[in-house]
Amino acid sequence: MAGAAIGGIALGAVGGYSILPAKETIITQDVPLEVPEHPWVYAKLDVDKVKERAYAAYFEHGCSYGAFEGIIGELQDTVGHPFTSMPTIMSKYGKGGTVGFGTLCGALNGASMAMNLVSTDLNMVTEIVGEYTETAYPAWKPVVAKKTDDDLPTSVSGSPLCHVSVTKWCEASGFGSGSNERKERCGRLTAEVAGRTVEILNGMADGTFSAVFANPDSVTGCNGCHGDDGNVANVHAKSDCVQCHADAHDN
Amino acid sequence: MAGAAIGGIALGAVGGYSILPAKETIITQDVPLEVPEHPWVYAKLDVDKVKERAYAAYFEHGCSYGAFEGIIGELQDTVGHPFTSMPTIMSKYGKGGTVGFGTLCGALNGASMAMNLVSTDLNMVTEIVGEYTETAYPAWKPVVAKKTDDDLPTSVSGSPLCHVSVTKWCEASGFGSGSNERKERCGRLTAEVAGRTVEILNGMADGTFSAVFANPDSVTGCNGCHGDDGNVANVHAKSDCVQCHADAHDN
Known part of the structure; x- marks a missing residue:
């Protein structure tokens, strides 16, 4: 203060x-100072510090808190007010795709929440969610690992869903969903999502952010008929269609 | 202040x-007063007022903001500090299942975020997400409707995913995903989710909250093998399995 x-x-x-x-x-x-209007002013962060912080926070309260605390907690320490008024633990609910339902990956939920706190540009949220679906996780290792120091197999989810992401990794790695290796994998993934979020936000601060993610071909193609403006118009979404509906027109 | x-x-x-x-x-x-420790102290709210507020907020910035602003905005007006320090617009990103990806229903994301701000009891989040999957939406009507004053057809999603929820409703109603009726449906659904969230939180305040949602049989059954402790152990989730995997053991 x-x-x-x-x-x-x-x-x-x-x-x-x-x-x-x-x-x-x-x-x-x-x-105590007045809480400013939204968005709160971001200050560039150290990507490596955020990764380590998010990784540690994952093992406290899960993936969503891990990413949100990794970013906003670091802003609390480096900027202080108004970030010190944000109880980062409010993001805990997102773990396991929201209290274990396996929907939106919690790391993405916490990262998106952090982005939206410091910006009104939701294209950055599209970027972190979209990139996630195409990225081989985990590629990063912490300085001191919590569950195993081994390098871990990687997988690409093709989806922002926790359930798909975890199951694809279990199948690619051979490790069980309840294993220490799977928990280590999700901790490292949380760190990488938080770190990439900060790279994007640092780009915003420098005025150099530009989106690279593009919708999968299936989204563009299928939504021609199934999207809001199509003649079927029964879909309001943009996740890859083929992953779940590869045989949609076979029968 | x-x-x-x-x-x-x-x-x-x-x-x-x-x-x-x-x-x-x-x-x-x-x-300005010091921001207290989490969880922030909840005060019972008027369910009908929250519904109308969430409905109006939906038409400003979407479903996730609708639910979060409906609840936290009402706490800002009735309690004031510390809720006045919370920029509810930070929840906007959740719309359309997170910037349109169709994952977690944004109304559920905003509602869960609000719950986690005023409580550490994540069983309440499980309750609102679980009940959603079994509820026929929309059953509520606002005092003054934004898009259409008609009664609307209802559907049960069986899933917390925006994409499934919207498509099931489009198929049940015959209305397109880009139609005014679909937007009206999602606005009313947002109101109902926010209202039910407040009923649960009011129960918490009265000490009468108890969970009624139970996992679908498929979750209990399939996770016997596929869950964290099973012999396959490739699933870490608890959404209904059959909706997407009805033919899992047919081939």
Whole structure:
């Protein structure tokens, strides 16, 4: 919290007294500052520090908290106010694709929440979610690993869903969903998602961010008929269609 | 913001002066209060007011913001601090199952975020997500409708995913995904999710909350082998399995 100056003129007027010259009556005290309007002003972060922080936070309260705390917690430490007023633990619910339902990967949920706190540009959220579906995780290792120090097999999910992402990795690696290796994999993935989020946000701060993710061909193709403006118009989504509907027109 | 007393003793000591009797030097000024520890203390809300607020917010910035603003915005108005320090617009990213990817229903994301801000009990999040999958939406109508005042057909998603929920409704209703009726449906659904969330939170405040949702039989059955502790162990999720994998053991 920063010190707030209390002017001598105002104090001097209390009760009609004019008791000290202004220079003598300037005092400072710790006063919480006003919470600013959204979006809160981002300051560039160290990608490696955020990765390590997100990785550690994953093993405290899961993937969604891991990513959100990795980014916003680091802003609390480096910027302070107003980020210190954000209880990062409120993002815990996103773990396991929201309390274990296997929907949106929690690391993506926490990362997206952090992005939306410091920006109104949702193209950056599209970028982190889209890139995730095409990235081979985990490729990063922490300085000190929690569950295993081994290099781990990687897999590409093709989907932003926790369930798909975890199952594809289990099948690619041979490790079970309840194994220490799977937990280590999700911890490292959380770190990488948080780190990539910060790279994107640093790009925003520098004015150099530009999206590279493009919708899969199936989204463009299938939504020609199934999307909002098509003649079928029964889909309002843009995840890859083929992964679940490869045989949609075979029967 | 509440007035904060600044004591005369401290002021009197500035620069070694002892210049006023204490009673004369007590002043008040508006000072923002400290942000309390998580979870922030919930106060019971009016369900109907939250529904109308969430419905209106949906048409501003989408479903996730609709639910989060419907609940937290109402706490801002009725409780004030610390909820006034929460920029509810940070939840906008969840719309359309996170910027249109069709994953977790944005109304559920915003509602879950609100729950986790005022509680550490994630069983309530399981409840709102689980109930959603079994509920026929939309059953509620606003006082003044935005897109159509008609009663709308209902559907049960069987899934917390935006894509499944929207497509099932389009198929049940015959309305297109880009239609005014589909937008009206999602606005009403957002209101109902926010309202049900508040019913659960009011139950928490009264000490009467108890979960009624139970995992589908398929989750219990399939996870016997496919779950974390099974002999296949390639699934870490608890959404209904049959909806996507009805023919899993047919071939």
